[in-house]
Amino acid sequence: MTLGPVDSSKVPRFAGPATFARLPRLDQVERAGVAVVGVPFDTGVSYRPGARFGPAAVREASRLLRPYHPGLDVSPFERVQVADAGDIAVNPFDIGAAIETIEGAADDLDARLVTIGGDHTIALPLLRSAARKHGPVALVHFDAHLDTWDTYFGAEYTHGTPFRRAVEEGILDTEALSHVGIRGSLYGKKDLEEDRRLGFGIVTAADVLRRGLDEVIDLLRQRVGDRPLYLSVDIDVLDPAHAPGTGTPEAGGLTSRELLEILRGLAGLNLVGADVVEVAPAYDHAEITSIAASHVAYDLVSLLALQEKT
Ligand SMILES: N=C(N)NCCCC(=O)O
Ligand SMILES: [Zn+2]
Ligand SMILES: [Zn+2]
Numbered sequence: 001m002t003l004g005p006v007d008s009s010k011v012p013r014f015a016g017p018a019t020f021a022r023l024p025r026l027d028q029v030e031r032a033g034v035a036v037v038g039v040p041f042d043t044g045v046s047y048r049p050g051a052r053f054g055p056a057a058v059r060e061a062s063r064l065l066r067p068y069h070p071g072l073d074v075s076p077f078e079r080v081q082v083a084d085a086g087d088i089a090v091n092p093f094d095i096g097a098a099i100e101t102i103e104g105a106a107d108d109l110d111a112r113l114v115t116i117g118g119d120h121t122i123a124l125p126l127l128r129s130a131a132r133k134h135g136p137v138a139l140v141h142f143d144a145h146l147d148t149w150d151t152y153f154g155a156e157y158t159h160g161t162p163f164r165r166a167v168e169e170g171i172l173d174t175e176a177l178s179h180v181g182i183r184g185s186l187y188g189k190k191d192l193e194e195d196r197r198l199g200f201g202i203v204t205a206a207d208v209l210r211r212g213l214d215e216v217i218d219l220l221r222q223r224v225g226d227r228p229l230y231l232s233v234d235i236d237v238l239d240p241a242h243a244p245g246t247g248t249p250e251a252g253g254l255t256s257r258e259l260l261e262i263l264r265g266l267a268g269l270n271l272v273g274a275d276v277v278e279v280a281p282a283y284d285h286a287e288i289t290s291i292a293a294s295h296v297a298y299d300l301v302s303l304l305a306l307q308e309k310t
Contacts, residue, residue, distance in 0.1 A: 002077060002078055002079075002080065002081040002082075003024045003028065003029050003081065003083075004023070004024075004067060004077045004078065005021050005022040005023050005024075005065075005067060005077060006022040008022070008066075013063045013064060014063065018056075018059040018060045018062070018063060019059060019084035020036040020058070020059050020062050020084045020116070020294075020297065021036075021062045021063075021065040021077070021082075021294075021298065021301075022062075022063060022065075023036070023077065023082055023083055023084050024083050024084070025083060025084050025085075025086065026083040026084065026085040026086065026109075026111075028083070029081055029083050030081075031081065031110070031111075032080075032081045032082060032083035032085075032111045033080035033081050033082070033111055033112065033304075033305075033308060034076075034080050034081070034082045034083075034111055034112050034113075034114065034301055034304045034305060035082070035083055035084070035085040035109050035111035035112070035113055035114075036082065036083070036084050036085065036113075036114045036115075036116065036297065036301065037084075037085040037086065037087070037088060037105070037106075037109065037113055037114075037115050037116070038054075038055025038056070038058075038059070038086065038087035038088070038115075038116045038117075038118070039055065039087065039088050039090060039102055039115055039116070039117050039118035039122045040052040040053065040054065040055050040056070040087050040090070040118060041090045041092065041098050041102075041117070041118045041119060041121065041122055042054075042118065042119045042247070042280070043092055043093070043094075043095050043098065043119075043121075044095055044119045044120070044121030044122075044157065044158045044159040045119045045158075045159050045247050045248075046152055046158060046159065046160055046248065047247050047248045048246075048247040048248070048280060048283060049247065049280070050247065050280035050281065050282040050283065051117055051118055051119045051246075051247060051277065051278055051279060051280045052092065052118070053280070053281045053282065054116060054117055054118055054277070054278070054279035054280065054281065054290075054293070055087055055116045055117070055118065056281075057245075057279055057281035057284070057287070057289075057290040057293075058116045058276070058279055058290050058293045058294050058297060059084070059116075059294075060287070060290065061287045061290035061291045061293070061294040062294035062297070062298070065294060065295075065298050069298070069299070069302045071260070071264050071299075072264055072267055072299070072302045072303070072306060074302050074305055074306050076298075076301050076302040076304075076305035076306075077305075079305040079306070079308050079310065080304070080305045080308040082301055082305070083111075085109055085111075085113075088101060088102055088105040089101070090102060095121065095155070095157050095158075096157065098121075099121070099122075099124060099125045099157060100125070102122055102125035102126065103125035103126075103128050103129055106125065106126055106128075106129035106130075107129050107132065112271075112272060112273055112304050113126070113273050113274070113275075114273075114274050114275070114276070114297055114300045114301050114304065115273075115274070115275040115276075115277075116275070116276055116277075116279075116293070116297060117275060117276065117277030117278060117279070118275075118277050118278075119159040119247065119277060119278055120143075120147055120159035120160075120162055120232075120234055120277050120278055121157060121158060121159045121161075121162055122162075122275065122277060123147075123162045123163070123166075123232045123275055123277065124157065124162040124165050124166055126230075126273065126275055127139075127162075127166045127171050127172065127230060128166075128169070128171055129273075130171075130228070130230050130272050130273045131171035131172075133272070134228035134272050135173075135228065136170060136171055136172055136173040136174075137171070137172060137173060137227070137228045137229060137230045137272060138172075138173050138175075138176035138177070138223070138224045138225075138227040138228065138229045138230070139163070139166075139172055139173075139176070139177050139178070139229070139230050139231075139232065140178050140180060140220055140224065140229065140230075140231050140232075140266065141163060141177075141178065141179045141180065141231075141232045141234075142179075142180045142181050142231075142232065142233045142234060142237040142254075142259065142262075143179060143180075143181055143182065143232075143233075143234035143236065143237050144181055144182065144183050144184050144205070144234070144236045144237055144248070144249075144250040144253055145160065145182070145184070145234065145236070145248065145250070146163070146179060146182060146186075146191060146192075146195050146200070147159070147160055147161065147162055147163050147164075147234070148161070148163045148164040148167075148191075148194065148195045148198055148200065149161050149164065149187075149191065150164060150194075159247075159278070163177075163198070163200075164194075164198060167198045167199060172199070173227055174198070174199030175199070175227075176223050176224050176225065176227050176229075177198070177199045177200045177201065177223075178200065178201050178202070178203060178219075178220055178223055178224075179195075179200055179201070179202045179203065180203045180208070180216070180220070180237065180262065181203070181204070181205050181208065181237035181253060181254050181259075182202050182203070182204045182205065183204055183205040183206070183250055183251075183252050183253060184250035184251070184252070201223060203216055203219065203220070205237075205252055205253050205254060206252075208254055208258055208262075213258065213261050213262060213265065214265075216262060216265075217262060217265030217266070220262070220265075220266065221265070221266065221269065224266075224269050224270075226269075226270055227270065228270050228272045229266075229269050229270055229271050229272060230271075230272060230273050230274065231263070231266070231271060231273075231274040231275075231300060231303075232274070232275050232277070233259070233263075233274070233275065233276045233277070233296050233300070234246075234277050234278045235276060235277065235278050235279050235289060235292065235293050235296070236248055236249055236250060236253070236278050237253060237254055237259060238253050238254055238255070238256055238259060238289075238292060239251070239252065239253035239254065239255065240253065242254070242255055242256045242288065242289075242292055243256075243279075243288065243289040243292055243293075244283055244284060244285055244288060244289060245279055245280050245281050245282070245283045245284025245285070245288065245289030245290065246278050246279065246280050246283065246289060247278060247280045247283075248278075249283075256292045256295065259292075259296065260295060260296070260299055263296065263299045263300070263303065264299065266303065267303055267306055268306070269303075270307070271300075271303050271304055271307060274300040274303075274304070276293050276296045276297050276300065279293045
């Protein structure tokens with residue numbers, strides 16, 4: 001038996017504290033198989049700040065999530081105990097210290113994690129922790145941006161550089177790395193050359209439109225195979241119409257429907273952890289972005305739940 005969300009037919013959805021999907025806190029359950037954890041950190045951003053308020057906004061926007069996922073035919077919170085592990089208390093003044101804290105907290109949490117950011121810097125310590133448990137992991141990275149740049153103002157640990165650091169550290173399986181949703185201006189053609197040299201394959205936002213969802217899903221599944229897989233979702237992979245509340249928006253992105261369909265197409269892969277990052281609520285309107293992110297997180301939880309034997 002699992003302890004599920006607060007029953008919305010008994011306690012109105014808009015009442016009470018906002019845990020993710022109104023789930024129990026981690027300290028209210030004996031053990032969780034899947035934990036949703038927040039990382040309120042945005043010291044790594046290159047443009048608009050504000051993703052430190054992402055976890056709180058996504059939890060608020062998650063009040064309307066219901067317990068059955070028809071697209072994946074699963075009741076995730078029955079299939080596995082899911083709990084909200086709260087926020088990791090990270091140092092907002094010291095990026096290195098924050099990275100260390102995130103890595104340690106992820107190691108200590110005895111559950112598969114869906115992490116809510118926070119800016120994209122946080123993917124690096126989360127990948128380190130995943131690789132410590134599973135060995136180098138495959139990555140499907142949804143983003144408008146490559147995030148394989150080298151440095152900003154001489155800084156190595158930023159939201160534009162986590163995946164280059166991860167390849168350098170040997171924590172990614174370089175046979176199985178994909179970006180999805182890439183678009184927008186670059187610093188130069190060499191950005192793409194270096195990204196390819198690191199081992200990444202790119203599905204651009206235009207590819208999603210022109211090649212279509214099924215072909216894209218097939219390609220991603222083939223590249224991942226049965227390797228342990230980490231999914232990282234930068235909410236700016238969505239078009240600014242679908243996610244205005246983010247720090248580095250780029251025109252011409254995916255719809256939330258396309259993103260959710262691709263995620264569902266990855267069901268059955270050996271998912272070991274996931275994040276959704278870069279929600280900056282100050283630029284949001286009518287919770288458009290945080291609702292999209294809460295649905296992404298629900299799909300990620302559901303994908304993890306599906307892997308549990310019944
Ligand atoms: N990870 C995100 N969202 N953005 C990276 C943008 C890096 C840049 O300013 O060039
Ligand atoms: Zn991005
Ligand atoms: Zn990113």
